[in-house]
Amino acid sequence: MKMNHVGLMVGDMDKAVEFYTKALGLRVVMGxxxxxxxxxxxxxxxxxxxxxxxxxxxxxxxxxxxDGIGVEMFEMKERQERHEVDFSRIGIFHFCLQTDxxxxxxxxTEEYGGKVRMDIMRYHPEDDSSPAKMVYLEDPFGNLFELxxxxxEETYASDYE
Numbered sequence: 001m002k003m004n005h006v007g008l009m010v011g012d013m014d015k016a017v018e019f020y021t022k023a024l025g026l027r028v029v030m031g032x033x034x035x036x037x038x039x040x041x042x043x044x045x046x047x048x049x050x051x052x053x054x055x056x057x058x059x060x061x062x063x064x065x066x067d068g069i070g071v072e073m074f075e076m077k078e079r080q081e082r083h084e085v086d087f088s089r090i091g092i093f094h095f096c097l098q099t100d101x102x103x104x105x106x107x108x109t110e111e112y113g114g115k116v117r118m119d120i121m122r123y124h125p126e127d128d129s130s131p132a133k134m135v136y137l138e139d140p141f142g143n144l145f146e147l148x149x150x151x152x153e154e155t156y157a158s159d160y161e
C-alpha cells in the first residue's frame with residue numbers, strides 16, 4: 001500500500017494554494033477549479049454521492065509534495081470559518097510533512113498565516129546523536145499538520161544512528 005493523497009477543507013482557496021505552495025513548497029497540479037452540483041458527469045455523480053444532495057458546489061485544487069503525495073483541497077460554498085479539532089472524536093486529526101529546511105518551513109508557516117502550536121521537540125532527547133525534530137503547526141484554516149526533520153523510520157527506529 002502506498003499513500004496517494006490527503007483531502008483538506010479550506011476556507012479560501014487562493015489563500016490555501018498560496019500557503020501550501022509558498023510556505024511549504026508544494027506544487028500545483030490542478031489550480032482552483034469550480035465544481036457545481038450536477039448529475040450529468042461521473043464527477044458530478046461522485047460528488048453528490050460523497051457530499052450529499054444540496055452541497056451547492058465548491059472550489060477544488062490539487063497540489064503535490066516533492067515525493068508525489070497529493071494534497072486535494074476543497075473550499076465548500078457553505079462552510080464554517082475555521083476548523084476546530086475535537087480530540088474526543090475518532091478520525092484523522094493531522095497529517096505530517098517532512099523537510100530538510102525545518103526552521104525555514106516553520107518561519108514561512110507563520111509568514112503565510114499559519115500558526116506554531118508548540119515548541120520544537122526532539123525525539124530521543126536523551127540521545128545527542130539523534131537529531132530528529134518535530135513540531136505541530138496549523139494552516140491558516142486551523143488544519144493541524146506535523147513537521148518532521150527526518151523520515152518516519154529514522155524518527156521512530158530504536159536503533160537509529
